[in-house]
Amino acid sequence: xxxxxxxxxxxxxxxxxxxxxxxxxxxxxxxxxxxxxxxxxxxxxxxxxxxxxxxxxxxxxxxxxxxxxxxxxxxxxxxxxxxxxxxxxxxxxxxxxxxxxxxxxxxxxxxxxxxx
Amino acid sequence: xxxxxxxxxxxxxxxxxxxxxxxxxxxxxxxxxxxxxxxxxxxxxxxxxxxxxxxxxxxxxxxxxxxxxxxxxxxxxxxxxxxxxxxxxxxxxxxxxxxxxxxxxxxxxxxxxxxxx
Numbered sequence: 001x002x003x004x005x006x007x008x009x010x011x012x013x014x015x016x017x018x019x020x021x022x023x024x025x026x027x028x029x030x031x032x033x034x035x036x037x038x039x040x041x042x043x044x045x046x047x048x049x050x051x052x053x054x055x056x057x058x059x060x061x062x063x064x065x066x067x068x069x070x071x072x073x074x075x076x077x078x079x080x081x082x083x084x085x086x087x088x089x090x091x092x093x094x095x096x097x098x099x100x101x102x103x104x105x106x107x108x109x110x111x112x113x114x115x116x
Numbered sequence: 117x118x119x120x121x122x123x124x125x126x127x128x129x130x131x132x133x134x135x136x137x138x139x140x141x142x143x144x145x146x147x148x149x150x151x152x153x154x155x156x157x158x159x160x161x162x163x164x165x166x167x168x169x170x171x172x173x174x175x176x177x178x179x180x181x182x183x184x185x186x187x188x189x190x191x192x193x194x195x196x197x198x199x200x201x202x203x204x205x206x207x208x209x210x211x212x213x214x215x216x217x218x219x220x221x222x223x224x225x226x227x228x229x230x231x232x233x
Contacts, residue, residue: 043206043227044208046221104161104208107158
């Protein structure tokens with residue numbers, strides 16, 4: 001079974017500071033990895049994903065994540081936080097080899113707070 | 117670009133009532149997934165459909181049923197509602213897996229917020 005662990009349920013950074021949200025996965029096969037963002041009272045928006053190929057993935061809103069197989073990690077970063085980045089961030093994993101509809105398994109989420 | 121449409125957006129029901137949630141996938145997406153997100157929790161997979169057939173099943177109560185119709189929209193039917201069913205219900209859609217069989221990205225709708233009183 002696949003699983004995702006997000007370290008830190010709450011992260012607070014100052015505006016302009018580096019954002020680092022941690023995600024570690026457990027999977028018997030190389031998984032597909034995703035970061036989704038959820039703003040208050042809204043749905044889940046895909047930030048970025050890793051499938052195959054380049055391990056550094058760039059997403060929307062200046063976010064990026066690096067797949068590190070040796071560390072089983074897929075941490076999300078952004079060089080400079082903006083007030084509008086305040087939201088809940090979910091790391092998710094899926095099995096890429098099912099051939100049909102493969103479920104996403106989510107981490108417990110990290111709430112990012114951005115302060116002035 | 118067209119997105120996943122869910123209706124209704126908000127729903128209030130009494131205990132033991134029934135509810136039907138609808139999901140309209142992105143055009144040309146034939147795979148639909150349902151997730152439940154309780155207050156302060158991560159989304160939990162309920163069930164998925166591919167080409168109108170159930171593809172995978174997660175932690176969906178027996179009181180719930182779902183189906184996908186010929187136009188690929190899906191409905192989640194919930195009976196004998198309980199207080200604990202109060203949650204945000206997401207639908208997601210993805211296009212057909214390519215011939216390689218690799219999983220495609222899921223795109224989420226805005227969710228239906230169900231409140232059971």
